[in-house]
Amino acid sequence: MSPPLRVTIVESVASVSREAWNAVVAEEPAPVVRWEWLHALEASGSAVVERGWQAKHLLAWRGERLVGLAPAWLKFHSMGEYVYDFAWAEAAGALGLRYYPKLLVGVPLAPLTARRFHALPGEDLLAVRGALLARARALAEEEGASSLHVIFPPEEEARALEAAGLFRRASLQYHWRNPGFRTYDDYLSRFDSKRRNQLKRERAAAAGQGLTLRTVRSHELRAEHGELAWRFYEATASQNAWGPLQLSRDFFHRLFATLPEAIELVVAERGSTVVAGAFNLHGQKRLWGRYWGSFEEHPFLHFNVCLYHSVDDCIHRGLSVFEPGAGGEHKISRGFEPTRIHSAHAIFDARLEEAVKQACRREAQEVDRLVAQSERIAGLKAWTPKP
Numbered sequence: 001m002s003p004p005l006r007v008t009i010v011e012s013v014a015s016v017s018r019e020a021w022n023a024v025v026a027e028e029p030a031p032v033v034r035w036e037w038l039h040a041l042e043a044s045g046s047a048v049v050e051r052g053w054q055a056k057h058l059l060a061w062r063g064e065r066l067v068g069l070a071p072a073w074l075k076f077h078s079m080g081e082y083v084y085d086f087a088w089a090e091a092a093g094a095l096g097l098r099y100y101p102k103l104l105v106g107v108p109l110a111p112l113t114a115r116r117f118h119a120l121p122g123e124d125l126l127a128v129r130g131a132l133l134a135r136a137r138a139l140a141e142e143e144g145a146s147s148l149h150v151i152f153p154p155e156e157e158a159r160a161l162e163a164a165g166l167f168r169r170a171s172l173q174y175h176w177r178n179p180g181f182r183t184y185d186d187y188l189s190r191f192d193s194k195r196r197n198q199l200k201r202e203r204a205a206a207a208g209q210g211l212t213l214r215t216v217r218s219h220e221l222r223a224e225h226g227e228l229a230w231r232f233y234e235a236t237a238s239q240n241a242w243g244p245l246q247l248s249r250d251f252f253h254r255l256f257a258t259l260p261e262a263i264e265l266v267v268a269e270r271g272s273t274v275v276a277g278a279f280n281l282h283g284q285k286r287l288w289g290r291y292w293g294s295f296e297e298h299p300f301l302h303f304n305v306c307l308y309h310s311v312d313d314c315i316h317r318g319l320s321v322f323e324p325g326a327g328g329e330h331k332i333s334r335g336f337e338p339t340r341i342h343s344a345h346a347i348f349d350a351r352l353e354e355a356v357k358q359a360c361r362r363e364a365q366e367v368d369r370l371v372a373q374s375e376r377i378a379g380l381k382a383w384t385p386k387p
Helices: 018-024 035-043 086-094 125-142 155-163 184-188 193-208 223-237 249-258 301-317 329-334 350-378
Strands: 005-010 053-055 057-062 065-070 072-075 102-105 147-151 167-177 212-217 263-270 273-282 286-294 321-323 337-347
Touching: 005 125, 018 035, 018 065, 035 249, 057 125, 065 125, 086 350, 102 125, 125 147, 125 155, 155 167, 155 337, 167 301, 167 329, 167 350, 184 193, 184 301, 193 212, 193 301, 212 301, 223 249, 223 263, 223 273, 223 286, 263 301, 273 301, 286 301, 301 321, 301 329, 337 350
Parallel strands: 102 147, 286 321
Antiparallel strands: 005 057, 053 072, 057 065, 072 102, 147 337, 167 321, 167 337, 212 263, 263 273, 273 286
8 A cells, every 4th residue: 555645845946856856747748847947947046035936846745755746936926927916916905905925836937838736657646636736725824825826737737726626717828830731831821812921021031131040959059058048038128127137147057058958049140140039948749939039120030030930940840839928919910829828726815716706707708709809810721731
């Protein structure tokens, strides 16, 4: 008879061996749940108490063997989550409630869908998730948190959390899907003539600007590419009213040193001079766009670096989905389809929870409307492979 499950909490992923942690998350394709990613966030000072992120990772054990986990954080603000609840915090204040801290299950600064409650292959996922979720609820109450939030779980996990008593929220991202394209022209063939010519002109702009684009990945990456990724991120963040930079230079250098197999860098160059680029993550079947930046301003440069080049590369490599990141309705007209994104929540004050639930119901109706509207705007033709 196997030992019963017990759940502990650690305040740093460094408290767990890399091998044990990664064995538990081995079946999740998104690299942001790997030990190396989380360690880079913590060790670089990017996700630490001073920046409003206090690690409270949940670990499930059978005896001395790690069999389950959920990355979790006590949060003292709502920045860096991309499931926006600022209005919820304001509503709490209007009721005389303190909204922060709150307990978040997810990954800082990573708005991409990935399983949040993990079980070692061969373990009973339902039992492990139940134990981790129960401990998360208890931890939130012990810490005086107002609420529990699970961000960017896959839909089936969000539904399981809803069945366990949390309420679901729906929001939108825009994802490119590959129905079996063999060439970039196959991708263009889904658009009407006017839109197709527009996309061709936009992509051709790079050559007219004297720029060439290429992707550097895996074994080709060097330390200087980590510095480039930081410069791209810094260049974009400094131009926006996002407050202070949330990721440090050291985060990128650590990541490129420890997780190069999951990283790629798109670079736009004029001769040997890098003009712009994007830092992406990749799996066997999926590409995730993360950060981009440019050191010069050119028409359509963002579209070329962040969208068209990687769409072509996904087709060439046979990837099935490209998630270019949060936001961006401009992606619809370029073949990126509206995709529902899920989160699950529990708020411990009944008045606030009921008000938020009602808001989420209205929001879900709006998401449904926008999905239908976006599909009409995109105007994509059905596509089937030619024999």
